[in-house]
Amino acid sequence: MFAFQGEALVLRTVDFGESDRVVHLLTPRTARLTAIAKGARRSRRRFAGTLDLFNRLVVQVERRRPGSMARIDQARLLDSFPGLRSNPRRFALACYLVELLDRLAPEGAAPEEGARLFHFARTALEAVNARTPDARLRTLLEVRALDALGLRPELARCVRCGGSLGTDPLVGFHVAEGGAVCRACGRPGDGLLTVHRGTLRALAQSTKLPVEHLDRLGLPATTLAEARRLLGRFQRFHVGLTLRSERFLEEILSGASGHAA
Secondary structure, rough: EEEEEEEEEEEEEEOOOOOEEEEEEEEOEEEEEEEEEEOOOOOOOOOOOOOOOOOOEEEEEOOOOOOEEEEEEEEEEEEEEEEOOOHHHHHHHHHHHHHHHHHHOEEEEEEEHHHHHHHHHHHHHHHHHHHHOOHHHHHHHHHHHHHHOOOOOOOOOOOOOOOOOOOEEEEEEEEEOEEEEEEOOOOOOOEEEEEEEHHHHHHHHHOOOOOHHHOOOOOHHHHHHHHHHHHHHHHHHHHOOOOOOOOOHHHHHHHHHHHHH
């Protein structure tokens, strides 16, 4: 029998049957964990206010038979991140981050992987909860999400030979191979994206800062636009589709920029 008791973040919920709810959790022990909350929709007292999106909980989960869905027996609310629901940009970015994690986080991962993902998710939601995000913070958190998932692109060395990227201001980037390509390894017809080395350096630097300090890293407009193009292609390659929350986020952020202008 599988049993887990500890902290969890709610990534997604799906109504099931007449009274139940399937909940996608992120935990520091398992990474993603899918469990069913029996009677969650019928009873006003059972799980009241705990199984909402983004919530940080203490849960007790059991799987009584191999191959069956785990069952949430108890849930206690630790933090609802109320700031995420009070501002459209905060809400949109938080939705995007948890959908990205729900799509790409493994289920039943090793404890060290689960702990890394959970720490990123919790600190990222705390950061978004405390400030009004913009395209820059979205970009830097997206790099950190890929890093926590073990999918961060190679930004400092050639992904093919492992050597230096040289001194040219422009380098190629191969989305499918996962990183930058030096001049010697680049081949005609490779379909490389052309990016400035300064853009790669800025993204690499963002992985070294605590999540709560990412807003200290400045990105010029041209660097930000180039980083967005690169990360958009890279993320969609791994996810395989355009996330619904991504469209919503881009509409919210572009609307905010237009209003500010």
